[in-house]
Amino acid sequence: MKLTMTVNGQAVSFENILPTRRLIDILREDLQLKGTKEGCGEGECGACTVIMDGKAVDSCLLLACQLEGSEIITIEGLAKEGELDELQEAFVSHGAIQCGYCMPGMVMATKALLMENPAPTEAEIRNAIAGNICRCSGYSQIVSAVLSVKGSPEDVEES
Numbered sequence: 085m086k087l088t089m090t091v092n093g094q095a096v097s098f099e100n101i102l103p104t105r106r107l108i109d110i111l112r113e114d115l116q117l118k119g120t121k122e123g124c125g126e127g128e129c130g131a132c133t134v135i136m137d138g139k140a141v142d143s144c145l146l147l148a149c150q151l152e153g154s155e156i157i158t159i160e161g162l163a164k165e166g167e168l169d170e171l172q173e174a175f176v177s178h179g180a181i182q183c184g185y186c187m188p189g190m191v192m193a194t195k196a197l198l199m200e201n202p203a204p205t206e207a208e209i210r211n212a213i214a215g216n217i218c219r220c221s222g223y224s225q226i227v228s229a230v231l232s233v234k235g236s237p238e239d240v241e242e243s
């Protein structure tokens with residue numbers, strides 16, 4: 085099948101792509117956007133989260149036949165002119181990143197939340213990352229980072 089979509093603001097098209105090719109493979113292998121990570125490959129871990137038409141989605145579960153005309157944002161689409169965006173900076177400054185494997189997914193899940201709701205509560209943040217597994221951080225620093233971006237940091241209880 086043919087496929088045309090937008091990735092990080094750039095139009096991309098494929099003349100002959102398998103309808104069952106996964107979005108994560110299109111991103112990582114066809115477009116060489118390796119920031120999106122694969123963990124479980126089954127929609128359970130959130131490592132592969134990207135933003136599609138404004139919503140956080142698992143790129144391991146989406147197939148080429150579902151992508152026509154879509155607008156995809158990956159972790160590579162956030163930094164501008166070599167500068168991390170505000171949310172990425174907050175993850176760094178709050179020590180939210182340890183091994184880092186879950187981070188692209190965490191950042192994209194919370195970026196999607198902030199795009200829809202610029203001032204989420206702690207509960208809304210925790211709900212937004214409910215599908216994202218982190219084996220290292222304990223989640224509190226991640227929540228603190230997102231709260232700081234909305235501009236009204238709150239105390240975050242240890243999870």
Ligand code: FES
Binds near residue numbers: 125128129132133144
């Ligand atoms: S790799 Fe997609 S949800 Fe785990």
Ligand code: FES
Binds near residue numbers: 180
């Ligand atoms: S920082 Fe290691 S899995 Fe989240």
